[in-house]
Amino acid sequence: MSDAAIRTILIAGGGTAGWMAAAALSVAFQPHQCRIVLVESDEIGTVGVGEATIPPIQLFNKILGIDEREFVRATQGSFKLGIEFVGWLREGQRYFHPFGRYGDDFGLTAFHQQWLRAQTLGSTTPLDGYSLNHQAAYRGRFEIPTPQSNPVFSTFSWAYHFDAGLYARYLRGFAERRGVERVEGKIAEVVLRPGDGFVDRLILGDGRALEAELFLDCTGFRGLITEALGTGYEEWTHWLPCDRALAVPCARVADPVPYTRATARQAGWQWRIPLQHRTGNGHVYCSGAISDDAAAATLLANLDGAPEADPRMLRFTTGRRRKAWNRNCIALGLASGFLEPLESTSIHLIQTGISKLLSWFPDRHCDPLLAAEYNRLVDAEMESIRDFLILHYQANERDEPFWRQCAAMPIPDTLAAKIEMFRANGRLIERPHDLFHPTSWLAVLLGQGVAPAAHDPLADTVPPEELAAVLGGMRHVIDQAAARMSTHQQFIDRNCRAAPASAITQEPHP
Ligand SMILES: Cc1cc2nc3c(=O)[nH]c(=O)nc-3n(C[C@H](O)[C@H](O)[C@H](O)COP(=O)(O)OP(=O)(O)OC[C@H]3O[C@@H](n4cnc5c(N)ncnc54)[C@H](O)[C@@H]3O)c2cc1C
Structure with missing residues (x-):
């Protein structure tokens, strides 16, 4: 390997983005070639949503050598053949995106x-x-x-529906078995190198310093490193006006159907995602057009079964970072932007971000030409998804x-x-x-x-x-x-039935 080769990659954040990146990089590199370190904070936790996917995730699993049935079993998953849209054109109408x-x-x-x-x-x-x-x-x-x-x-x-928490845990196990090092701690400071402004190290709350040549910002909406680099954000709220979501799981009352349902509501829409052990639900809405209380009431009035928790609120601003790759940092997942969950594209964008990174993998100088090409491809992909999402609303x-x-x-x-x-x-x-x-x-x-x-x-x-x-x-x-x-249900029973939810060991949340 050349002297300029990257020896340490630091992944900041251990949500779906962080652990997908860790798992994929652990397949791409042997531990003696490149150390992969992931830092995450148990105290902060993850967004804990992101339960529906699109078919290219099969490719991600295949590259990692993940067995489909074992994966569905481990994540209380079900299969997804498309999305049913209810009331999007007008009340009473429905259509299916297969x-x-x-x-x-x-x-x-x-x-x-x-x-x-x-x-x-x-x-x-x-x-x-x-x-x-x-x-x-x-x-x-x-x-x-x-x-x-x-x-x-x-x-x-x-594609699949799965429990986002179990998915991150599954990938964590996969990555750690292949030598990824996990550090628990809260990032308190991002230190930039004088001169070129590259990220030099992250300082944790307890004073530990984590150094690397390449950083992946997977810290979710916070985008900690990306913010420290002054990357900037391009808002798309004038096209995609929803800015909040309330998420709540409810009891499963029937066999899971093999599709997601997205039902239009007064100022947004509601998702229903059937899993083996429960049903995931959420109401995505525009806070300027409906109050939080009314949005919660709408969600709770439209569940198939009894709620299993109080609704949890997530705030977001639709749009993207001006540069997904800035100097020696690549933002993945929510740190790189968020369109909205309507067509289940976020996990896919993490996947394609990782595969683009591997295609344009840098040495420690991080040639700006590589970053520019990566950003051009990411921008084009996001714009195409953005247009597709806008169509549903407009x-x-x-x-x-x-x-x-x-x-x-x-x-x-x-x-x-x-x-x-x-x-x-x-x-x-x-x-x-x-x-x-x-x-x-x-x-x-x-x-x-x-x-x-x-x-x-x-x-x-x-x-x-x-x-x-x-x-x-x-x-x-x-x-x-x-x-x-x-x-x-028969297919799940025969091939990938998960243990009852009560039997899932309660490890600390990854
Ligand atoms: C309402 C909603 C519904 C969604 N539904 C879907 C869907 O159906 N399909 C889909 O594909 N996507 C969906 N998404 C997107 C999906 O949830 C995310 O893309 C995915 O979970 C990745 O999140 P993440 O890892 O980027 O962020 P997070 O899950 O927020 O993880 C961030 C990580 O960074 C760590 N961290 C943050 N700050 C610090 C710090 N200071 N120190 C140390 N660690 C830190 C956290 O502890 C955590 O480990 C949805 C998103 C929302 C908001």
């Missing part, structure tokens, strides 16, 4: 263009009829495909002042162009850094009432009888495949 794909492309166009054409020819089958994820989700079914499964499973995709026909204000807000040009194109002819603009694929945009555009005026003229090249036969065949195969899956 993972996976709708149908299969045929002819010269995207599948949904054939579906649009079929509608003009009199078909009444909703697009949902062509999503295996949707069909399985609403039947409460789940199965992990095997190589012998019907080829229709190539359109099927899943394209609504609800009647409350909060929602009317969202419908009237000016939106980024990048989003306006996507909506305009889709409205005109059903075409979906794809950009290189889009996290969400056409299926996702399609589900939310249609769900939020953005209806295309026309379809791709190339769809007309398929004769109507052939179109009806192909669509009918797909529908049938999807129906059959969904009907044959085991129920979600």
Whole structure:
């Protein structure tokens, strides 16, 4: 290794971001190559939310060599096939954003263009009829495909719901077994190097000093190191106006469904995340449009089961750090910004932040060119997610002042162009850094009432009888495949049933 190689990485913070980073770096480096030290404060604790994910987390687990079933068992997890949005367009309406794909492309166009054409020819089958994820989700079914499964499973995709506390504990065990050193203590001071302003060391409350060449700021909303570097924050509250959340677990009253539910409320929305041992709930709202008491009352009045704690409040400002990588510090997780939890993208952004860091890994000089490229990629990814989230708020026909204000807000040009194109002819603009694929945009555009005026003229090249036969065949195969899956609960019982919650040993919170 060169003399300039990084010998010590210091991870500040032990929430999901800190332990994901520690686990991934422990796989990338042997302890003799690079020391990985994580400091966290039991007194401060973690945000303790972040229970829903999106499919790329499978890749993270795969790279770490984590067994899917063991992971679900250890985190009281369940499987997620998508998100059901209730009341987002207007009261009483609902739609489903499935993972996976709708149908299969045929002819010269995207599948949904054939579906649009079929509608003009009199078909009444909703697009949902062509999503295996949707069909399985609403039947409460789940199965992990095997190589012998019907080829229709190539359109099927899943993620997980899990207990955030258990996830951090699981990753901590993983990382510590691979040599990551954990330090308990409260960071009291960030000392910068005179001259270049790089972070030199962290001083703990008891006077201990922690030195490293590279620092990962995973201290949550505090962004301790990032703040010390004067990094600055770009607010997006004019597009994503919710700024508080109340979170409360409640008793499980039925078998967990394999999807998240997001229900629009007077000035925000409520999540429901089914786990094996309980259901996670939260109300995300705009404090300027509803009081905390009213938000809490709404949350508690809309739980499936008895609350298992008092609602816990979290305050946030939507937006991002001006530089995720500044000098020799990379901010990950909430320290790098927060959009909002609607599409479960935060844990994913931690994952992609780590993988970008490994792609552009520096030596101790931290070449600004590397940081600039990293920041460019992070910015593009966050902007694309931001646009997708804004779509949910802006394209609504609800009647409350909060929602009317969202419908009237000016939106980024990048989003306006996507909506305009889709409205005109059903075409979906794809950009290189889009996290969400056409299926996702399609589900939310249609769900939020953005209806295309026309379809791709190339769809007309398929004769109507052939179109009806192909669509009918797909529908049938999807129906059959969904009907044959085991129920979600059966799948969990057979493969990844967790110990009862009462049997989970109460270690100190990591
Ligand atoms: C309401 C809400 C709902 C969410 N839902 C989802 C979701 O469904 N899906 C999803 O992907 N994401 C979700 N998120 C985001 C997700 O919770 C976070 O991205 C994830 O938990 C990572 O948090 P973190 O590790 O950055 O911060 P934290 O969990 O806050 O961890 C910060 C760590 O830093 C330590 N620390 C702080 N200050 C000091 C100090 N002075 N000294 C020492 N240690 C210190 C703390 O002790 C802690 O260990 C949600 C977030 C919110 C607010």
